[in-house]
Structure formats: C-alpha cells, structure tokens
Amino acid sequence: MKRSICQGGWFLFVAIGLAVMSVVTGHGADSATPKSPTMADLLKASKPGDWRQLDPENTLYMDLTAGRVIIELAPTFAPKHVANVKALAREHYYDGLAILRAQENYVVQWGDPEAEKPALARKIKTARPTLAPEFDRTWEDSLGFTRLPDGDVYAPEVGFASGFPIARDPKAGRTWLIHTYGMVGAGRDVALDSGGGAELYVCIGQAPRNLDRNVTLLGRVIQGMELLTTLPRGTAAMGFYERPEQRVPIKSLRVVADVPVAERIPLELLRTDTVLFQQLVESRRNRRDEWYHVPAGRIDISAVPLPVRPVGK
Amino acid sequence: MKRSICQGGWFLFVAIGLAVMSVVTGHGADSATPKSPTMADLLKASKPGDWRQLDPENTLYMDLTAGRVIIELAPTFAPKHVANVKALAREHYYDGLAILRAQENYVVQWGDPEAEKPALARKIKTARPTLAPEFDRTWEDSLGFTRLPDGDVYAPEVGFASGFPIARDPKAGRTWLIHTYGMVGAGRDVALDSGGGAELYVCIGQAPRNLDRNVTLLGRVIQGMELLTTLPRGTAAMGFYERPEQRVPIKSLRVVADVPVAERIPLELLRTDTVLFQQLVESRRNRRDEWYHVPAGRIDISAVPLPVRPVGK
Missing domain, CATH: 2.40.100.10 (Cyclophilin-like)
Structure with a gap:
C-alpha cells in the first residue's frame, strides 16, 4: 500500500465537476464510527439549509x-x-x-x-x-459569532461570522477579519x-x-x-x-x-452559523479517521476548512 | 508610490548569490529606531558565532x-x-x-x-x-530550548531546539518536532x-x-x-x-x-540558542518598521523566520 499523509485538512477549493466527496475520502474515512463522524460524513448528511449561495x-x-x-x-x-x-x-x-x-x-x-x-x-x-482604512469595526451581536474553543495566539477570541474568519476583542467592542x-x-x-x-x-x-x-x-x-x-x-x-x-x-x-x-459558476458555501458547522469543527479538532494515532483535540482558526461546492451537489 | 504589503515575514529561502539583506529591506526598514531593531538590523549586527554551518x-x-x-x-x-x-x-x-x-x-x-x-x-x-515510529522523544535539558512567550493552540509549550521548531510537554517529559x-x-x-x-x-x-x-x-x-x-x-x-x-x-x-x-553550496543558519535569536523573535513579535500601524505583540511558532545564508556573507 502507498505510504501517504492522510487526506488534506483542506477542502476549500473543490474543482468544479469533481464529485465533492471524493476530495475527503482517503484512508480511513470509511472506518469512522457513527459516533465520530468525519467531515465527509457530515457533509454527506448536510441539508440544503446548511449551505448558502454566493451573492x-x-x-x-x-x-x-x-x-x-x-x-x-x-x-x-x-x-x-x-x-x-x-x-x-x-x-x-x-x-x-x-x-x-x-x-x-x-x-x-x-x-x-x-x-x-x-x-x-x-x-x-x-x-x-x-x-x-477599514482595519476593524464595531462589534454588534447581529453579526453572529461561531467562536472557536481553543483560543488563539494573536487575538482574545477568534471564530467565524458571515462565513469569514474573524477576531473579536469583547473589551474593546471591536472585531476584524484576519x-x-x-x-x-x-x-x-x-x-x-x-x-x-x-x-x-x-x-x-x-x-x-x-x-x-x-x-x-x-x-x-x-x-x-x-x-x-x-x-x-x-x-x-x-x-x-x-x-x-x-x-x-x-x-x-x-x-x-x-x-x-x-x-457563471454556481457555487454554495457551508454556513458557519449552524450546528453542522460546529460538528465539523469538532470533527476536525479530533480526527478519528483510522489513519490518526493522536487526535489533536484542538484547532487553529487557520486550519478550519470552509467547504465550497457546486450548487445542488 | 507602489501600494504593497510590507516585506514578507519569511526570510527562510535566500537565493544563493543574492545579498542576504536585500530580502528584508522593504518599506520602512530604514526608519527603525536604534531602540527597536528590525530583523535586517539584527542580522547585519550578527557575529559569526550567531550562525552555525550545515553538517x-x-x-x-x-x-x-x-x-x-x-x-x-x-x-x-x-x-x-x-x-x-x-x-x-x-x-x-x-x-x-x-x-x-x-x-x-x-x-x-x-x-x-x-x-x-x-x-x-x-x-x-x-x-x-x-x-x-519516532513521533516524539524524551525531553532532556541538554537539548536546549528557546521557548516562545506567546503560547500555542496545540501544545503546552513551543519553541526551538537545535534550530528546529518543537513542542514540549513538561508534565509528560516529552518533546516532538512540529x-x-x-x-x-x-x-x-x-x-x-x-x-x-x-x-x-x-x-x-x-x-x-x-x-x-x-x-x-x-x-x-x-x-x-x-x-x-x-x-x-x-x-x-x-x-x-x-x-x-x-x-x-x-x-x-x-x-x-x-x-x-x-x-556543494556552503550555507549557514542562524542559531536559535542565542541572545540574538531572542532579539529577532522579539523584533518579529513587535514589527516597528514604519509600515506597521499595530505591532501584533505576539507570534505563532509557524511565523518565526529561520534565516539561512551563504557561508561568510
């Protein structure tokens, strides 16, 4: 068998026409138990409402x-x-x-x-x-915030809003794209x-x-x-x-x-304000694919995949 | 004037024959005060003992x-x-x-x-x-450790030993390349x-x-x-x-x-167990080049440059 590094942490750039699931099914994806779904499992189980179309x-x-x-x-x-x-x-x-x-x-x-x-x-x-410049802006709760649980070297809080990676400083009441x-x-x-x-x-x-x-x-x-x-x-x-x-x-x-x-190329992106996205983050924090020996138990915001796929796939 | 992103955080791969300093002198490097040296300043002031030759x-x-x-x-x-x-x-x-x-x-x-x-x-x-596998090894003080001050999302401690990026778990007494x-x-x-x-x-x-x-x-x-x-x-x-x-x-x-x-191509690498290297880390945590508006005040281990240059340059 071929010695490999397990499938990439990155799913961001799915070639059009390529079945979206093929990118994430490498070693071990099939062996995941129902209790610890992989990203592929989660995307397969996603509902239309878990996605948003590009404007x-x-x-x-x-x-x-x-x-x-x-x-x-x-x-x-x-x-x-x-x-x-x-x-x-x-x-x-x-x-x-x-x-x-x-x-x-x-x-x-x-x-x-x-x-x-x-x-x-x-x-x-x-x-x-x-x-x-528009380096940062006022925080408003209406922005929504899916906060990551493992902290960040650079900012008080990091997570996602409107599908983008952001930092937040609650004391200063500011937020910014990262x-x-x-x-x-x-x-x-x-x-x-x-x-x-x-x-x-x-x-x-x-x-x-x-x-x-x-x-x-x-x-x-x-x-x-x-x-x-x-x-x-x-x-x-x-x-x-x-x-x-x-x-x-x-x-x-x-x-x-x-x-x-x-x-046009009709694409949709996984929403970041859903239960499914939180499950995806959890699944990436603790990779249970057969290949993994030690799940990291943590994730940096730069390592969180933001899936994109052709509309309706 | 050309709108640019200031000089790269990465210095790692210096083309042979290229004057090493040219890579890091972009906007603002000249305006750094003596109290806040840039990486270019620090490398210019380095002594032969700050470098190690490849084995x-x-x-x-x-x-x-x-x-x-x-x-x-x-x-x-x-x-x-x-x-x-x-x-x-x-x-x-x-x-x-x-x-x-x-x-x-x-x-x-x-x-x-x-x-x-x-x-x-x-x-x-x-x-x-x-x-x-050799996924990790026993920690020994003889390995030396230049610890980074800003923590890490994944490991209890991170820093450098023998010029390589490492993590350390003091409780478990283990260390590993990252x-x-x-x-x-x-x-x-x-x-x-x-x-x-x-x-x-x-x-x-x-x-x-x-x-x-x-x-x-x-x-x-x-x-x-x-x-x-x-x-x-x-x-x-x-x-x-x-x-x-x-x-x-x-x-x-x-x-x-x-x-x-x-x-052969004779190269030398900046040692990571020196005062100079700690100054370099500090200079990268707080970029004082004129272009910078807000120094980060922090640094992730993956963003620390490990300078390489032709021997004797």
Whole structure:
C-alpha cells in the first residue's frame, strides 16, 4: 500500500465537476464510527439549509489565461473597500493589468505595473484612488459569532461570522477579519489611507497574522487558489517580478452580477452559523479517521476548512 | 508610490548569490529606531558565532530538473529515520523516483510510483523498508530550548531546539518536532510502523499541526521550497498526479558528505540558542518598521523566520 499523509485538512477549493466527496475520502474515512463522524460524513448528511449561495453582487471572477479565480467579498467588514473594488471592476480598471508579485510563503499581488509613473498609470474614473482604512469595526451581536474553543495566539477570541474568519476583542467592542490562507486585502503604502483596492493581494502561505489590523481585508478566494500559489516566485525584492514579461496578465476582473448567467459558476458555501458547522469543527479538532494515532483535540482558526461546492451537489 | 504589503515575514529561502539583506529591506526598514531593531538590523549586527554551518553528514540535496532542494536532517529527534533516509540515499534508492503528489495548501510528496506493485517496485537493499515510529522523544535539558512567550493552540509549550521548531510537554517529559512550513516527514500508511523514509513529504501551506505526533518528522527544507510549492497540483484524490507523465522526476537525492566539495553550496543558519535569536523573535513579535500601524505583540511558532545564508556573507 502507498505510504501517504492522510487526506488534506483542506477542502476549500473543490474543482468544479469533481464529485465533492471524493476530495475527503482517503484512508480511513470509511472506518469512522457513527459516533465520530468525519467531515465527509457530515457533509454527506448536510441539508440544503446548511449551505448558502454566493451573492453575485459580492463575488468577483478574476480570469487569467490559466483559469478563473473566484473571490467572495466581505461588505460586512469592509463596506467602502468592497464598494470601491466593485466600482473599479465596473469601470474595467483591472482588465489588462497584471499580477506583479509572488512572494514565497507570503502573498500574490496584482495591480497597475505603471502605478508609480503618473503619465503611464491607468486613470481611475468613477472609483476612488484611495480610501480611509477599514482595519476593524464595531462589534454588534447581529453579526453572529461561531467562536472557536481553543483560543488563539494573536487575538482574545477568534471564530467565524458571515462565513469569514474573524477576531473579536469583547473589551474593546471591536472585531476584524484576519489573515488566513486565501484572504484578500487592499495593498497600501506607508500612509494608512493609501490603499483602497487598486492593488490587491492574496495570502498564499502560512497565515501572516502580523498583518491583522494593519491592512484592510475585503474578501477571500473560494476557488482557483492553485492558479495563484503555483505562479513562479518573483526574484526582485519582496517577490516582485523583475521583468515585465514575467508578469501574469489579468484578462478581466468582473462582478459576477455583471456576468451573463450562462457564464457563471454556481457555487454554495457551508454556513458557519449552524450546528453542522460546529460538528465539523469538532470533527476536525479530533480526527478519528483510522489513519490518526493522536487526535489533536484542538484547532487553529487557520486550519478550519470552509467547504465550497457546486450548487445542488 | 507602489501600494504593497510590507516585506514578507519569511526570510527562510535566500537565493544563493543574492545579498542576504536585500530580502528584508522593504518599506520602512530604514526608519527603525536604534531602540527597536528590525530583523535586517539584527542580522547585519550578527557575529559569526550567531550562525552555525550545515553538517554535510546531515544535509540532503534533492536535485530536480528545475533546481536543487536542500534539506537539513534532524537526527536529534528522529535518529533511526534519519539514518535510514541516508542509507536509502546512499544506495541510490531515490534517484530516478519522482514527486507523486502535490496537494494545495498541504503537502508535496515523493517516492516510488510503483510502490504498490511488488513486481515493479524498486528494491531496497541495505536500508530498512519500514521503521517503528519516532513521533516524539524524551525531553532532556541538554537539548536546549528557546521557548516562545506567546503560547500555542496545540501544545503546552513551543519553541526551538537545535534550530528546529518543537513542542514540549513538561508534565509528560516529552518533546516532538512540529509540522510547520517546510518540515519534512516520512509518509506512512495506517499502520504506525509502515513509514521509514521510502516516501517523504514536505509541508507547503498552512502548518498542518493536526499531524503532530501522528507521523515522523525528520528534517526541514532550508532552500528550494519554491521548486516544490509552485508544482502543478495533482488532480487525483489527495493531490496525487493522475498520469505518470505529470510526475516530477528526481534526478538524485544525495547526502551532502558524498557530494564533491566543489559541487556543494556552503550555507549557514542562524542559531536559535542565542541572545540574538531572542532579539529577532522579539523584533518579529513587535514589527516597528514604519509600515506597521499595530505591532501584533505576539507570534505563532509557524511565523518565526529561520534565516539561512551563504557561508561568510
């Protein structure tokens, strides 16, 4: 038999057309007892109400030559940045720009290669070139909070709200999106109000949690991460590509609501405010698959899978 | 000015020939005050005694068509597995085998594609096909321990010993290597003693800490990670490549002591048992670079950089 590491902890990016369950059925999944369901068992038993469909008005398609990257926006946490990124997309600001940077175990970033040359830089029409930061926001109970039980190195409390990984400081009454794998943010310069969405980045390695509350996060890649993580790393400082021909062109970046229905990819995401999701977290804290010798008994927020699948699968 | 995310938290994989400091001098590094040195400042001020040279007897070169991956072995924590991997390398077991699996945000794994077909599988001569696990070991004070101050979601204590990330349970008197980015382990099947090093994996994404104490770790990639992380992801279950031609051939995997001196790449690593290293951890807990608005004040073990550079640079 093949020596392997058991099935991945990550389920995030299910290829369309691939039966969703196949990704999580590796060694031992069949041997789980009814009393300790695996993630595969739980998803198999899920009801339609355990899932939520993507909102076309808050989803982006970034089309590269190699394929499509799908980003869910987080207007609850960064309303002005989300509105601005959509405005930029709708004025075709990003179309024809490029991925400029791929830094090992850190970020992939795209924008206008000529941003530093005003004469050549792309003009922004109706959108805002920069915005005040949205690093955190006021906590409100209406946000909902599925808190993780095992604490966090960086924040007083962590968990999920509206399907996004968040931290919460109950004393300060503040909450913020956190930098985990696949999270998307608005690059900025030294000035806190120098971002706004004209340059965007995605976390491609170990969660860079030191960036939390230092830069505005506004969404999360829910499909197509492998198109970004496998890009050649840039060899200039901070992983920027040295030569223009190394940059990766962006064919288009569109709000899904503007894409003809026939061209859309209908996806649904597991809700994070359900009993089923809590069971899934518990099942990942204590892996009972036959392969496991010692269940961790704990889980870091960056290790919690957020399942995505084609609608109705 | 270019909107960016400040310089990466990762310094691990310094290209040979690249001035080591260039990697960490991005925005704001120049503005650090003398009272709060950046990592670049600290490395610039380091003394020769702050570094240790790789031991050729405990370093591997894995040569791919695309370049060289360098692995430091950890005989202190997995003595039998390290000895067996070296024995396998010395009987040329790995030469001509292939990378078989690349799973998004999880692992890259290599071994014998025909391992499941006894008639075709490569014969192991002097080495052992399998070994008893070395998931953890007895704690001894002689191991040394640079403990991190901010705790850990998974283990009672975490820090560094012999340059490797470890966990420690003082009550149980046990210690173990942990799964962070770049760590190398011996794949196994369901049976705990089915590993041994004939199939090896590297962690390429968010630290899969749920694997700790479930599989034997035996080393860490210290250069060439980008050759593994940028590989196309496999589309079969668990990220295995579906077709033989998708596999990535291994030209050779050698113990550096067996490589002619002229062909070696002399590297040194920052020691983790020094005052300088503690200062580096502190500097990464509280980033004072001009770009940072809120220093995290804390650090996860998976985010601590372990600098590597050409000898004498």
